[in-house]
Each structure stands twice: as structure tokens, then as C-alpha cells.
Amino acid sequence: MPVPSTLACGHTGCVAAPVVQWQRQHAVEETWTDAVYACAAHAVTLDLAAMIHQPTCPGPNALTLPQCGCAPAPPPTVPLPAGPALPTGW
Ligand SMILES: [Zn+2]
Ligand SMILES: [Zn+2]
Numbered sequence: 001m002p003v004p005s006t007l008a009c010g011h012t013g014c015v016a017a018p019v020v021q022w023q024r025q026h027a028v029e030e031t032w033t034d035a036v037y038a039c040a041a042h043a044v045t046l047d048l049a050a051m052i053h054q055p056t057c058p059g060p061n062a063l064t065l066p067q068c069g070c071a072p073a074p075p076p077t078v079p080l081p082a083g084p085a086l087p088t089g090w
Pocket of ligand 2: 053057058059069070071072
């Protein structure tokens with residue numbers, strides 16, 4: 001799938017510049033997510049934007065805003081690897 005040269009709000013027919021982004025599960029490959037963009041008028045809530053949305057998520061959708069229309073799942077928690085110790089004072 002070609003990458004669009006300019007990002008646009010995901011709401012059908014909206015050409016406003018996106019200001020928020022969230023992730024939608026790829027329909028075919030479970031380990032992929034697609035980025036979904038929305039302008040200020042079509043953004044879902046911050047709580048929803050922090051979730052991974054279903055491949056069939058219709059958002060942003062004027063009929064469901066500020067909800068997205070699906071039941072998103074929290075992203076998998078990946079523990080951060082322990083890094084080297086920082087010097088005192090950092
Ligand atoms: Zn929009
Ligand atoms: Zn959704």
C-alpha cells in the first residue's frame with residue numbers, strides 16, 4: 001500500500017490537517033498496526049487514542065464521536081530492558 005504523501009484526517013471527506021493519531025490493528029497481519037489520523041474536530045478521546053483499535057474500527061466517524069465505534073484493546077505491555085546505571089545526580 002503506498003504511503004500517502006500528505007497526511008489527512010481519517011474522517012471521510014475531511015481534508016483538515018490531523019492533530020491526533022492512534023493505532024488500528026492491521027486486518028491481515030496481527031503484529032502490524034496502521035496509523036489513524038484525525039483533526040481536532042474528529043478526534044476520539046485521549047483514552048481511546050491510547051488503545052489499539054480493531055481492524056474494523058470505523059473511527060473517526062461523526063456518528064460515534066468522541067467514541068470511535070469499536071472496542072479497542074490496551075496495547076501489549078513490553079517491559080523496558082534494564083539499562084546501564086546512571087551516574088549519581090542524573
Ligand atoms: Zn477531520
Ligand atoms: Zn476503535
